[in-house]
Amino acid sequence: MAMDNAILDAFFEECEDLLASLVDGLAEMCAGTTDTETINAVFRAVHSIKGAAGAFSMDALVSFAHKFETVLDALRAGQITADDTPLKVLQRAGDVLSDLVEAERDGTIVPEDRVDPVLADLNDFLGDTQTDDDEAFSFEALSLDLGSADVSHSYLCTFTPRKAFYDTGHDPLLLIKALKTLGPVQVRCDLQTLPTKLADFDPQDGYLTWQVSVGDQSDDLKIREVFEFVDDLSDLQVTLADESADSVDHRVQSLPVEEGAALIDLPPPPASDDLPVPEAQNTQIPPKPATPDRGTRKSSASLRVDPERVDRLINAVGELIINQSVISQRIQEAALPTSSDIFSDLDDYKLLAREIQEGVMAIRAQPVKPLFQRMLRIAREAADATGKSVSILTEGEATEVDKTVVERLADPLTHMIRNAIDHGLEDPETRLASGKTETGTLRLTASQKSGSIVIEVSDDGAGLNRERIFEIAVEKGLIERDLQLSEPEIDLLLFAPGFSTASEITNLSGRGVGMDVVKTAITELGGKISIASTAGEGTTFTISLPLTLAVMDGMVINVGGQTMVVPIASIIETVRPTATDLATIGLQGNLLRIRGEYVPIIDLGARLGDHQASCSLTDKVLLLIQTEAVQQCALAVDEIFDQRQIVVKSMQGNYGEIPGISGATILGDGKIALIIDTDSIASQSPPHMPDPQNLTEDFRRVG
C-alpha cells in the first residue's frame, strides 16, 4: 500500500483526536451518562482507530482495538449493561489503547503484562455473549496466479439479474466487460421473459437472462469474483463448458439458440471500450450532466500548517506592531493639528494591527484539553498505585495556550499531580478519621486572567507539613536550623534545588526530580509558580504563564540612562522607598524592609556594569521580584516609564549570551531595549536566606 510518513503522521494526529473523544466519552459514562450517542461515540473512536491501524498492519493495536470494540459493541447492543461493566476497566482499556498507539508511533512495544490483564478483563465482560469475532481482517477478494495454470477451460455463466440487482446500482454490461478482461467471451442475451404487453412491463425490473462464455480460465474463481456482489441478486450458474481451451468457439456455437435470443460476439482482450449494447437492456445509465468542478474542494475541519510558517508570520506581525508604534510616535512628534484625520486613521491602524496580532497568536494557541486528559490518566494511575480513592475534576479545558507551552507543561504537571496524590492526599482511613470524605479530590483547572494563563493543581489533602519541610531543608543543608522563616518562605523551600532527594522518593512521585525541576520548567516558559496551603484543608499550586512566548508583558524602565524591560511576570510589586524603609548592612549591603521582612536590594545599573556613582536609593524605584532561588530581592532602577506588551527578540543569533539579559525588544521609537533576566541578575551573587551571620560578606559581593 502506498504510504509515506505524511500519512502516518496524519494517522497519529487523528488517533490523538480519537483518543481524546474516547477519553471524553468514557468520562461521561463514568459520570453516569448512558445514552446511546455517548456509547456510540466511544465505539466509533475505537472503531476508527482499529480501521485505520489495520491499513498500516499494526497488528497489536488492531487486535486490542478489536476486543475493546467488541465489548463496546455488546454494550451498545444492550447485550451487557454499563452496570456490570466496571467502567474502570474501560478506562484502562482506553489507556492501553493510547499506549499501543504511542508505541506504534515511537516504534516501541507495549509490554504484555500491561496489555494482557486488560485484555483478560475485557474477555470477562463478554463471557457468554462472546461470539466468534476473531475473523481475519483480510480483504475477501482472492488473487490468482493465472500464469501458472496448466490447463485452461471455458466456463459458461448464465445469470438472470433480479430487480434488486438493478436497484443496487449494478449493471450487466459492466459485469460482461469485467468478464471480458478475463479472457475471450461470447455473450447471448435471452429476451424470452420480456413481457409481450407494454402494460406488463416494469421498467425497473429485470427480464433478461445472459449467457456468457469465458475462455482461457484455469478455474472459475476469477469469474466468481466478478459476480462477488451479485450472486444473491441474480440466478447465477457458472458451469464448466468444455475440457479444453481450443474448443471455445465450438462450445459457443453449440449453445442452444432459442427463439428471440441475440448472439453477440465480443473480441478477446485487450478490447476496445465500446461494447454493443442489446436493445432490451434496461439499465440505461442516466446521462451525466457536466458538473462544475466542485469536487476538488477539500473538506477538512482543520488546516495543517508547518509551524515554522506560523513562526515567521508571528515575527512579521511583531514587526508590524513595532512599526505601528514607530509611526504613531513619529506622528505625535510631527505636531499635526489634532483635528487631522490621520489620528483616527492611526487608531484604525492600531486596532487592525492588534487584531492581526491576536489572530496570528491564536493560530499557535491550543486548548489545554488534551494535556488535561493526559493528566487525568496520570492521576488515575497514581491513585491506583497508591491505593487512594481520588476523584479528579478538571475545569477550563477549553482555555487556549501557546502550543509550545502546552507541550512543555506536561512534565511539570505530571510531577505535580503525582506529588499531590502521593504526598498531598491522605489515605482513606486518615481522611475518615479527620472527618473528611473517604475519596480525596484533585482539581486541575485552567483559566485566563488578564493576559496570563493560570493553571491550578489543588488537593483537599492534609496541607503542607511545614515542620517536616523545614527539617528536611535543614538536613539537606539548605538553611540553618535557627533561621526564622515565614510560612510562605517555608513553602518556597519545596522549590529549592536539592530539596527533593532519594530519601523521600516513593516509587510513585519520586523519579529523581524535585519541585525545583518543576519550577525551572515553568520559569523557562516565562511563568511563575506559587503555593497556597492550609493545614488540614489542602494545597494549591498555581502556575501563571504568559499567553504566548514571543510576546510578553514588560515594565519599561530607565537604568543609568538606558531603557530596559523587566518581565512583569517576575515583579511582585514596585516600591518607592522612604528612608525608613531602607536599612544598611555591612559596608554596602542595602536592605528593603517590607511587611516586617528584609529583602536585599540589587542596584541594577551597578550589576549591569554601570559603575558611575548612582544617586541615593530614596530617589530610585524598587522592583520587588521573585527569583528562582528561595528568596525575593529588590531591583533598584532609576525610573519606571510604562508597562506594555513587547515582542521578544533573541540576542543569541547575531551576538551571543549576555549575563543578566534574556533578550531584547524594539520600542516604539525603533530603539532597542534589553530585557532583564531577573533570575540571572539575582543569582550572580548566590542568594542565601537573610542569615544575619553571613549577610555582610554576601552583600559586599553584591555591591
Added chain:
Amino acid sequence: MLDNAAKGDDLQQEFVTFIAGGQNFCIEITQIREIRRWAPVTVLPHSPRHVLGVINLRGAVIPIVDLAAKLGFAPIEPTERHVIIIVAVSDRIIGLLVESVSEILGVRQSMVKETPRTQEDEAVKAIEGIIPQEQDMTKIINLGILLPQSGHLAA
C-alpha cells in the same frame, strides 16, 4: 600570479574600501549587506570595549563593532559623520563602525598579495591579504575575527 592572468581565469573581484583607525581597509563586496549612517546604539552590559551596542535593523537586533578598537587602534568617538557597514559573516549580521567609506575597487585576483609577515598584532591577524595601489595599499579585512571563539561575539 602573472600566469593566472595570462590564462584568463583570473577572476575580477570588487572590494569596498574604507578608513578605520586612520588606515585604508577593504571588504569584499559580496560580504556587505548595506552601509548606513551612524545612529545611537543601545549599550550592552558586560561587553568588550569594541562592542558599542546593538541597533534595530528592520526588526533584527544587530551588534555594532568599532572596527578600529577591535584592530587595536584608538576607539572611534562616533558622530553622525561616521558610517556603519553591515556585513554578513557566516550566519551572523554585524555592523562595523568605520570613519568613512572611500570607493569600490575592482581588482583581479592576481593583484591580491599575501600579507607580509611582520609582528603578530591584532591588526595584522585581521588582514587576509593586501591590494597594492598607486601610492598606497589597501588591506583586506578577514571578517572571521568578528566571530566568537566560544559563543561570544568578538570576545
Added chain:
Amino acid sequence: MTTHVLAIDDSRTIRTLLTMALEEAGFKVTTAVDGVEGVEKFGQVDPDLVITDVNMPKKDGFGVIEDIRKGDRNRTVPVLVLTTESGAALKERARAAGATGWIVKPFEDASLISVIRRLTGG
C-alpha cells in the same frame, strides 16, 4: 471521462489513504467527513461511484445509501460500503439499504481499484 469517486469516511487517515490510492489510479476523488456531508456532496458532484464507511457520526453509511437510492436517477450509481466487519448480517443490511458491494478494511489498493473499475466500467 475520468471516473469520479465520492469517498465518505469520518477517519482522516482512511480518507487520505483512499484519496491517494484512487488518485494514483487516475480517478478523481471527492471526500466527505460524515454521512450528512456525504449526501450533500453526492448531490453536488454527481459521482460515478460512492465509497462509504458504515460507522459515522450524524448519518451512518446505510443512511447514506438509502438517501442516495431515494433519487430515482441515482438507482444505478454503484455504492461500495467500507467496513471492518465481514459478517453476513452486515452484508445483509448493506444489501437491504441498496449497497452495490462492500470492501473490507484494511483494503488493498489493487483490489479496491479493480472493484471500482468493475463497477464503473472505468
